Amino acid sequence: MVEEKKEAKKEVKKELPISEVTTCKSTAQMLRKAAEDGVETAFHRAMEMKACPIGADSACCKHCAMGPCRLSSKNPYEKTGVCGATIDTIASRNFARMVACGTASHTDHGMTMLEVFRGVIRGEIPDYQIKDEQKLRDVAASIGIEVEGRGVKEVAEDLYHELEKTYTQVEGEIPFTKRVPKKTLEKWRELGIVPRGAMREIMEIMHRSHMGVDQDYENMVKQCSRTALADGWGGAMVATEISDILFGTPTPVVAGVDMGNLEEGKVNIIVHGHEPNLFESIIASVNDPKLLEEAKAAGAAGINLLGMCCSGAEVLSRHGVPHAGNFMSVEPVLITGAVDAMAVDVQCIQQALAPLSKCYGTRFFTTNPRAKIEGADHVEFHENRPRECTDKVVRMAIERFKSRPAKVVIPQNKSLGVHGFSHEYVNYMLGGSFRSSYVPLNDNIINGRIRGVAGVVGCTNPRVRQDYVHVELVKELIKNDILVVQTGCSQIALAKAGLMKPDAAVLAGDGLREVCETVGMPPVLGLGSCVDNSRILIACAEMVRTGGLGESIADLPVAGAAPEWMSEKAIAIGQYFVASGVFTVFGVTFPTITETKFHKLLFEGLEKQGLGKWGFAVDPYEMARLMIDHINKKREALGIMAARERKLFDMADRQKLEAESA
Ligand code: BF8
Ligand code: SF4
Numbered sequence: 001m002v003e004e005k006k007e008a009k010k011e012v013k014k015e016l017p018i019s020e021v022t023t024c025k026s027t028a029q030m031l032r033k034a035a036e037d038g039v040e041t042a043f044h045r046a047m048e049m050k051a052c053p054i055g056a057d058s059a060c061c062k063h064c065a066m067g068p069c070r071l072s073s074k075n076p077y078e079k080t081g082v083c084g085a086t087i088d089t090i091a092s093r094n095f096a097r098m099v100a101c102g103t104a105s106h107t108d109h110g111m112t113m114l115e116v117f118r119g120v121i122r123g124e125i126p127d128y129q130i131k132d133e134q135k136l137r138d139v140a141a142s143i144g145i146e147v148e149g150r151g152v153k154e155v156a157e158d159l160y161h162e163l164e165k166t167y168t169q170v171e172g173e174i175p176f177t178k179r180v181p182k183k184t185l186e187k188w189r190e191l192g193i194v195p196r197g198a199m200r201e202i203m204e205i206m207h208r209s210h211m212g213v214d215q216d217y218e219n220m221v222k223q224c225s226r227t228a229l230a231d232g233w234g235g236a237m238v239a240t241e242i243s244d245i246l247f248g249t250p251t252p253v254v255a256g257v258d259m260g261n262l263e264e265g266k267v268n269i270i271v272h273g274h275e276p277n278l279f280e281s282i283i284a285s286v287n288d289p290k291l292l293e294e295a296k297a298a299g300a301a302g303i304n305l306l307g308m309c310c311s312g313a314e315v316l317s318r319h320g321v322p323h324a325g326n327f328m329s330v331e332p333v334l335i336t337g338a339v340d341a342m343a344v345d346v347q348c349i350q351q352a353l354a355p356l357s358k359c360y361g362t363r364f365f366t367t368n369p370r371a372k373i374e375g376a377d378h379v380e381f382h383e384n385r386p387r388e389c390t391d392k393v394v395r396m397a398i399e400r401f402k403s404r405p406a407k408v409v410i411p412q413n414k415s416l417g418v419h420g421f422s423h424e425y426v427n428y429m430l431g432g433s434f435r436s437s438y439v440p441l442n443d444n445i446i447n448g449r450i451r452g453v454a455g456v457v458g459c460t461n462p463r464v465r466q467d468y469v470h471v472e473l474v475k476e477l478i479k480n481d482i483l484v485v486q487t488g489c490s491q492i493a494l495a496k497a498g499l500m501k502p503d504a505a506v507l508a509g510d511g512l513r514e515v516c517e518t519v520g521m522p523p524v525l526g527l528g529s530c531v532d533n534s535r536i537l538i539a540c541a542e543m544v545r546t547g548g549l550g551e552s553i554a555d556l557p558v559a560g561a562a563p564e565w566m567s568e569k570a571i572a573i574g575q576y577f578v579a580s581g582v583f584t585v586f587g588v589t590f591p592t593i594t595e596t597k598f599h600k601l602l603f604e605g606l607e608k609q610g611l612g613k614w615g616f617a618v619d620p621y622e623m624a625r626l627m628i629d630h631i632n633k634k635r636e637a638l639g640i641m642a643a644r645e646r647k648l649f650d651m652a653d654r655q656k657l658e659a660e661s662a
Helices: 002-008 025-037 042-048 087-121 133-142 152-168 175-179 182-191 198-208 217-247 276-286 289-297 309-319 327-335 353-359 386-402 423-431 439-446 468-479 488-496 502-507 510-519 530-546 568-580 597-608 620-638 641-661
Strands: 253-257 267-272 303-308 323-325 341-344 363-366 415-419 452-456 482-486 524-526 558-562 583-586 614-616
Touching (some): 025 327, 042 327, 087 152, 087 198, 087 217, 087 530, 087 568, 133 152, 133 175, 152 175, 175 217, 182 217, 198 217, 217 309, 217 530, 217 597, 253 323, 267 276, 267 309, 267 386, 276 309, 289 303, 289 386, 303 309, 303 386, 309 488, 309 524, 309 530, 323 327, 327 353, 363 386, 415 524, 423 530, 452 468, 452 530, 468 488, 468 502, 468 620, 482 510, 488 524, 558 568, 558 620, 568 583, 568 597, 620 641
Parallel strands (some): 267 303, 341 363, 452 482, 452 558, 482 524, 558 583
Antiparallel strands (some): 253 415
16 A cells, blocks of 8 residues: 555656646646645656557557567558568557457447346346336337337347347347448448447457458458447447436436536545446435435535546436546546545546545545456445445445545536437427427438537547547537537536537537527537447437438438547447448547558548548647538538528628628
């Protein structure tokens, strides 16, 4: 313990240029406190450790012991690895492994949710119930399960068996391909990229990326698409749908985001990670009168539960639980000294959190058998007796509250916004309860009030100024009448910036603003966590089905971006959007060398095959330009550019009239 304290407190050499590394006020304030306290964060470590340039270009291979081999980024075809592997083989294999890991993460999460569902419907997990029967029936019907006149149990059992195929099926097509627009699915079949089952695809991609197997980058990219599609239309979609069925489908809810949600007089508990079951049970624990009594007896005014990262984004959307910040704010939030306990499960949990929490006396708990951290207390979470774990976390938090060792400083920033726009709610919101549909959305796109739709998602990363790229990009998009949908850490960045409020419509272009004001919605819609990117896929499928915007997802005037990505999951998400037909732009860095055939395939070739394509830009305005150009190109192809031009002409006309009469 003493050792670890020393480690976290080791001398910080250079001074961190705080305003250059973050635009989040709370994070900046805590980074100033970090300097006073003599602790370091990922911001400091990123400054001290330059990214490896060869790795950044994906020009190295360590897939066997004849290597590791290192090619030249400047002259990528100058040499090969010892086995003769070219730069295209090496980079595509590395990329494939990222897709494999990202897909494995989402699908394992989804599989956990499916197992919980099975336990619930079979009466083995009494703590959770089916909360949303309608959603259960809708999901079942969407994949061809008979629902008319059948009981919940029967439908649920069939749904479980059908969805299990998402993972375990060895032949055929995963169940949710039934939701894919016909023409998109035909394209996948033609290219041989329809996923069979996630386990099969991940196994095959690992095999193909072994030394001496698939050494044709085009063939490898096909398996990247097939695997990634088993994530987006498979594991991630199962995670979203089952979580909605068990815990409720989100509808708009007003909630606060940022560190100002911490309360000095209360026991503060943060849940950070990804799977919603831990959070659901801790919500039950903090509302337990017995535990509330214990908190009061310890001198606290109550128990204050907050989320971070995706666990937080999910319950922010579903229940309006306040959110303390995104990925790069997790270490800074510990520096407040106000966090009595932090419980984590899987994914995006930086190892540094364990020693850092010791510096502040924060009780830090790992809960998932897949994700232990050396030096952290492990209190295992079991779905069939979840309160054993979550009650213990709450009790330990109360203990820490009683003897808070460190000085508490809570940044006073808090931004209220509307969250929880599920695809179902978008349907209802635009169409009303009697004619709920995507027709109004499509109409507004066709008549040009809305130019298109963009998904802006993903992480924050200490290699770029935190939140800056997200916020500037989204502002630029809505200014150009592009409706923005969001998930994950990006959603939190925009929430902090105040863009999740309906009155943020003043920042939108005239057309989008008019639509937002008519409906009473913000120009930026928060959909939840990263697995909830599947909601964007479903919305895209619905836009195609509704009609007037082409026959496949690739025809839609839509685009995606992960401006500050860092995780392998982001690469899997990017690849499933690209394979689904969406132009997807990443920031920060991209693991290819521009002049290679592999790069050209991802950035141009896939689109020629009828899929989407990748894009890259570091600057938010350049990123927006790429996305707007693409959306315009799609409008052009659909023959709906004219409507928009006419509208712009009307607007110019109006402005002229106004100027003349002034
Ligand atoms: O799945 S956005 S930093 S928290 S990877 Fe991680 Fe990235 Fe945040 Fe959630 Ni998504
Ligand atoms: Fe080098 Fe080939 Fe081995 Fe990779 S697989 S380390 S390129 S010899």
